[in-house]
Amino acid sequence: MGSGSSPCASCKLLRRRCAKDCIFAPYFPADDPHKFSIVHKVFGASNVSKMLQELPVQQRADAVSSLVYEANARVRDPVYGCVGAISYLQNQVSQLQMQLAVAQTEILCIQMQHHQDDSALALPTQMQHHDDDDYKPFLLPTTHNLDNISQYINFASSSNVIQDPAATVKRESLWT
């Protein structure tokens, strides 16, 4: 890496001398020429260099990995690139949300049915267990049931589909 005798993959492709402080050398070793080649093809060496220079050193490896990933996606699918995968995953999230809503509604219906059955049997109120802290008031008199349905229909807010590319998450590393 970065030594005069062994240029990194970037400098080899760009046919230039690989300096000791070559910004590419740590991330584009000579034994994997394809990695830099694909990134250069999509983003261009100069853009990649600028992007890396703007990042702290400890974040550059992850940045390179994500750039390689995006470049591969773009080469495989020149029209949509990574956006194709994002659409697919968003669709999956939506489908799961719908299935969960259906299942939660089913629970509601069964519980309401049980409540009606219990009422019909005129069970004494002492036998109804309300000792669970998480107990949701499904079994309140029917006039109140509809007020509580929405909290069971809605999927947890953490799983809302991402609409805004600004909604990113900082993390340790994706690549372990």
Next chain:
Amino acid sequence: MSSGRCAACRYLRRRCTQDCILSPYFPSNNPQRFASVHRIYGASNVTKLLQRLPTHLRAEAADSLYFEAQCRLEDPVYGSVGLIFLLQQQIHSAESQLIKTQAEVAVMKSQTQHPQTQPFRAISGSNNLLLQQSDNDANLSFSNQVSSGFI
């Protein structure tokens, strides 16, 4: 005819010809769109990429390039890959919740069909429900969730 230049040619300070490949996708009323794409990909790479595509696919390609460029500008480390990772996490979480909820439904249905085994009391949708059972002859069917593999 500087007033007729597309955003790309205006940014690059060049004459915008009739057959400018970028002008349909980078109109002059949205200069920021080309600026973002240029910053990440460079005008020459964008031009080459669009040239390789049939005309009817270029608009979609320009849109996806813009989207990815925006993701990269907002998250210089992970770009749009960060969004992919987040969606995968959401899918895993949703799948777990769905499996749990469907199991609860199965148990509740089984209780409904065999009420003599144990009086059923609804407790909120949590694992407590499964722990309440002594004789569980419920036919738990877990639907196969599509894995979140992609590309």
